[in-house]
Amino acid sequence: MTVPPFPTHVQIQTTTACGAACSICPHPVESPRWSNGLMTDGTFDRIVNQLCGRPIEYLSPYLMADSMSDRKIFDRIEALRRALPDTHFEVSTTGMYLTPKIAEQILASPISELRISSHGTTAEEYAKTMPGVKFDTAMANALAFIERWKAQRPFKLCIVCLWGLWSPEREAQIEAYWRDLGVEISKWHVNSRADQVDLTIFGDGSEDTTVYARGKDDPPYLCRFHRDTQWLHILSDGRVTLCCMDYKQEVILGNVLDSSIEEIWNSEQFADIRAKIRGDRPTAAEFLCNRCEWHVSRSVYEREQGNVRSATSQEHQLLPSASQM
Numbered sequence: 001m002t003v004p005p006f007p008t009h010v011q012i013q014t015t016t017a018c019g020a021a022c023s024i025c026p027h028p029v030e031s032p033r034w035s036n037g038l039m040t041d042g043t044f045d046r047i048v049n050q051l052c053g054r055p056i057e058y059l060s061p062y063l064m065a066d067s068m069s070d071r072k073i074f075d076r077i078e079a080l081r082r083a084l085p086d087t088h089f090e091v092s093t094t095g096m097y098l099t100p101k102i103a104e105q106i107l108a109s110p111i112s113e114l115r116i117s118s119h120g121t122t123a124e125e126y127a128k129t130m131p132g133v134k135f136d137t138a139m140a141n142a143l144a145f146i147e148r149w150k151a152q153r154p155f156k157l158c159i160v161c162l163w164g165l166w167s168p169e170r171e172a173q174i175e176a177y178w179r180d181l182g183v184e185i186s187k188w189h190v191n192s193r194a195d196q197v198d199l200t201i202f203g204d205g206s207e208d209t210t211v212y213a214r215g216k217d218d219p220p221y222l223c224r225f226h227r228d229t230q231w232l233h234i235l236s237d238g239r240v241t242l243c244c245m246d247y248k249q250e251v252i253l254g255n256v257l258d259s260s261i262e263e264i265w266n267s268e269q270f271a272d273i274r275a276k277i278r279g280d281r282p283t284a285a286e287f288l289c290n291r292c293e294w295h296v297s298r299s300v301y302e303r304e305q306g307n308v309r310s311a312t313s314q315e316h317q318l319l320p321s322a323s324q325m
């Protein structure tokens with residue numbers, strides 16, 4: 001995979017809070033140990049200045065948290081939009097944050113896509129997957145938001161529901177529920193976040209539907225979502241981390257306050273990590289990518305891409321999509 005001179009996809013963590021305590025996510029366990037919190041205006045401005053005018057195709061102003069917990073997020077989205085008029089801006093949140101006031105602000109903001117994470121449609125399913133999110137309030141917020149969105153359709157909207165947690169029959173019902181409401185559903189196969197979440201709490205024990213096919217045999221390897229060759233992930237204190245799996249902040253590649261994005265992206269340290277990901281350099285068994293389901297053999301990836309091209313639209317969604325977070 002050729003590495004462009006500057007990243008084309010960027011994730012910026014403007015804040016570290018999310019309040020949802022999801023069982024499928026390492027955030028509730030790992031975030032209390034983080035030293036970083038809300039991004040300062042100085043750090044944010046420095047990043048925006050560096051991104052301004054660059055050919056960034058895709059940007060999400062969150063990373064391992066929820067940008068709707070950042071009071072300044074709408075001003076920040078405006079600033080990013082001024083700097084990057086043609087970039088696809090995607091925001092992901094839970095129904096908890098879609099209060100009438102925030103809904104109004106989101107609908108008026110210059111984003112390109114909103115994703116609402118909802119890993120079920122009942123109080124029991126919320127309690128098991130997103131225990132910090134109050135089902136009644138979140139669902140009422142989401143349903144009201146969808147109706148308001150339908151009146152304007154100012155950007156793309158979809159529901160993200162993790163697949164592999166419930167029985168196939170229940171999944172079909174969840175899918176029908178959102179389709180009947182006239183909203184797109186993105187079905188993402190749940191993964192272990194590099195062995196950082198316990199998925200054994202799901203299923204009835206007869207079959208483990210959470211298992212993600214570990215597509216790794218012979219090298220060369222690659223990151224299924226090109227996190228090392230297209231994406232830059234900036235933590236709220238300016239540190240650059242390898243990817244959205246790095247909840248323990250294990251692979252830090254520099255800090256945008258000490259070096260330019262260009263220098264970090266083209267550094268020896270980044271090149272070394274890319275070589276490790278390809279399998280060209282030795283790695284310890286506990287290296288982040290070795291624990292991650294998205295680290296696959298190139299041959300497996302190419303076969304999957306062939307399947308994507310020949311899949312029906314139903315099957316297509318369950319195959320890896322370019323912007324899965």
Ligand SMILES: C[S@@+](CC[C@H](N)C(=O)[O-])C[C@H]1O[C@@H](n2cnc3c(N)ncnc32)[C@H](O)[C@@H]1O
Pocket residue numbers: 018024025026062063064065066067092093094115116117160162188189190191192193197325
């Ligand atoms: C880390 S969250 C950040 C944004 C926001 N807090 C949210 O939940 O939408 C980004 C996306 O990752 C998804 N996610 C969390 N844990 C996951 C897992 N174990 N496997 C696959 N996707 C996961 C979430 O559902 C969400 O759609």
Ligand code: SF4
Pocket residue numbers: 018019020021022025026027028064065066094
């Ligand atoms: S998935 Fe999102 S909302 Fe849930 S704990 Fe992780 S960051 Fe928070």
Ligand code: SF4
Pocket residue numbers: 194222223224225226227228242243244245277288289292293294295296
């Ligand atoms: S393989 Fe997994 S851990 Fe490695 S860069 Fe990709 S997403 Fe991150």
